[in-house]
Amino acid sequence: MHLNSLINYINDIVNLTAEEVSILNNFVTERKYLKNQFIIQQGDVCKTESFIVSGCTKTFYSNENGQEHIIMFSIENWWTADIGSFVSQTPADFNVQCLEDTTVIQFHYDTIEVLFEKVPKLERFFRKIIERAFVASQKRLIRNLSLTAKERYLHFKNAYPEIEQRIPQYMIASYLGITKEFFSKMKNSLV
Template identity: 45%
Template sequence: MTQNNIYSSLINAIKELVTLNVEDVTMIEDVFELKKHAKKEIVLFKGETSNHMRFVVEGCLRSYYINEEGQEYIVQFGIKNWWINDLYSYLTKTPAQYFVQALKPTTVLQIHRDKLEQLFVNVPAMERFFRIKIEKAYVANQNRTLQSMSESAESRYKNFIKNYRSIEQEVPQYMVASYLGITPEHLSTIRKNLHK
């Protein structure tokens, strides 16, 4: 992927929500930093403060936490053209509760909070863009919480494959199970029942 193509995916994603002029695009490209991560590389460790917003250009990341018994729980996936972060850590400037890890070789465009704050001044549309993205993230999180409390595992899986078919095809089934809050064996049973 060429340098122009890398930035065009970011610019196109931003333009889906806000209007940018040529100068805006140049300023955005100047402050987003290209980062490549190897498969299994930890991008953010629990306990670090999340200081970057990350846009996935290629590859796949996951954010997850590990409980006291050592069990992993996947909170979010980040696939091509998605944003991923420990948003609570970023917004509150407190230690991250989650790890963020590359599941395959992954390219991201990231921006440090200080540069983003300056970008909000220079390109006001970016402040609106991130407000909309954070609102959508909040709504999605609320919806996921309600689903986990009120819907069966089968219903949650059906919603997952309806809304995130590309993720299901990109990550191992045990990670989908972790995201849904069920065991891999339970997910296997659900999938067999649905294919009957």
């Protein structure tokens, strides 16, 4: 299992002992998904939180017309799930689809509370990453309300250069909340 990248990530927030790592190893699973496979689909209940070891995913909502609204991308050392569905065990509002062959380490809803009892530091760890995700979500909301499309794109390009190189432009347009035609014209005007 590719546990080292997860352990390094966790240890940046809380330090696990060798014994705690051993316990953790018994509570997580590694799963490989092929490009275009779904980790979670809208309407299903999200049973796992996934740490990306390799690959890239998009989290999106499909409206009644089938139009995608991309909420986020996730790459190595990032997390993906429909957190609302995971926490409440209700149908997911979002899809998580692999844009590349993707390997993840998954924490399962049915066992995560037992894991927290056995390794209490992990409860603090998850609280910290959820706090970070909440702050990032609020900042994105402010950018979407206050910046122009061009400014939002430049922020995305500067903040996530490794993602821009891995995904099609029409997906970036969806993430920015603009049409692919407008995005293309805007990007051409920057050259």
